[in-house]
Amino acid sequence: MKIAQVSKEKKVSIDSLRYYERIGLLPPVKRIAGSTRDYSEQDLRWLDLVIAVRSAGLSLEPLIDYVQLCGAGSHTVPARRDLWVDECDLLEEKIQALQATLAQLRGKADHYEALLKGEN
Template sequence: MTISEVSEKFGIPQDTLRYYERIGLIPRVNRNESGVRDYTEEDCNWVEFIKCMRGAGLSIRVLKKYVSLFQQGDSTIEARKGILMEQRRCLAERINEMRKTLDRLDYKIEMYENVLMAEKGLIRSK
C-alpha cells in the first residue's frame, strides 16, 4: 500500500505516518523501485496498533519505549506486559472519571429538561 492509501485507511495524515516512521514507532517502510513507500500488512498492523494506543492516551515516549523493547525480542515480554498493564490502569482511571462526568452531565440535562417541561406546562395553562 502507498502512504496515501494507508493514510486514508487509518485516518492518519501522511506527515504523521512519516513522523512515526522517523522516530521509530513504526519500522522503516520498504520502498519500491521508484522510492515510494510500500506498506506491508505488518507495517499496517503497526500503524493500527499505534493509532489505537494513541487514541487510548499513550504518549509517544511510552510507545517508543514499548517498540524499543519489542525490537529487542522475547526477553522483554515481561517489561512490555508491565507497560501495557500500567497504561491499562491509567486508561481505566480515565474511563471512570469520564463516567462520573457523563453522569453529571446527564443529571444537569435532566434538570434543565424538567424546568423546560414545567415552563411549557405553565405556558399552556395560561
Template sequence: MKIKEVSELYGLTSDTLRYYERIGLIQEVPRDKNGIRNYSEKNCATIAFIKCMRAANVSIDGLIQYITLYRQGDNTRKARKEILIKERNHLKERMDTMQNALDHLNRKIETYDTWNT
C-alpha cells in the same frame, strides 16, 4: 500500499506516518526504485497497533519504549506487560473521570426536564 492508501485506511496524515517512521515507531518501510514508500502488511499491523494505543492516550514516549522492547524479543515480555498494565490503569482512570462528568451532565439535563416552562 502507498502512503496515500495507508493514510486513508488508518485515518492518519502522510506527515504523521512519516513522523512515526522518522522516530522509529515504524521501521523497514520498503521503497520502490523511485524511493516511494510501499508499506508491507507488517508495517500496516504496526500502524494499526500505534493507532489503537494512541486512541488509548498512550504517549509517543510510551510507544517508543514498548516497541523498542518488542523488537528485542521474548525476554522483554514481562516489561512489555507492565507497560500495558500501566497504560490500561491510566485509561481506566480517564474513563472513570469522563463517566463522572457524563453522569453530572445527565443530572443537570434532567433538572431542565423537571422544570415547568
C-alpha cells in the same frame, strides 16, 4: 501498500505517517525503488495500534518504548507485558474520570429537562 493508499485507508496524513516512523512509533517501513515506502500487513497492524493509543488519549512515549522493546528480542516480553498493564491501568482511570463527568453532565441535562417540564 504505498503511503498514499495507507493515508487514505487509515485516515492519517502522509506527514503523520512519516513522523510516526521518524520518531519510532512505527518500526522502519521497507522501501522499494529507493525511497518509496511499502507498508506490509505487519506495518498496518502497528499503525492500527498507534491510532488506537492516540484515540484513547494515551501518551505516545510508551508506544515508542514498546517498539524498541519488540526490536530488542524475546527477553523483553516481561517488560512489554508490564508496559501494557500500566497503560491499561491509566486507561481505566481515564474511563472512570470520563464516567464521572458523564454522570455530572447527565445530571445537569436532567435538571434542565425537569425545569422545561415545570417539575422544578
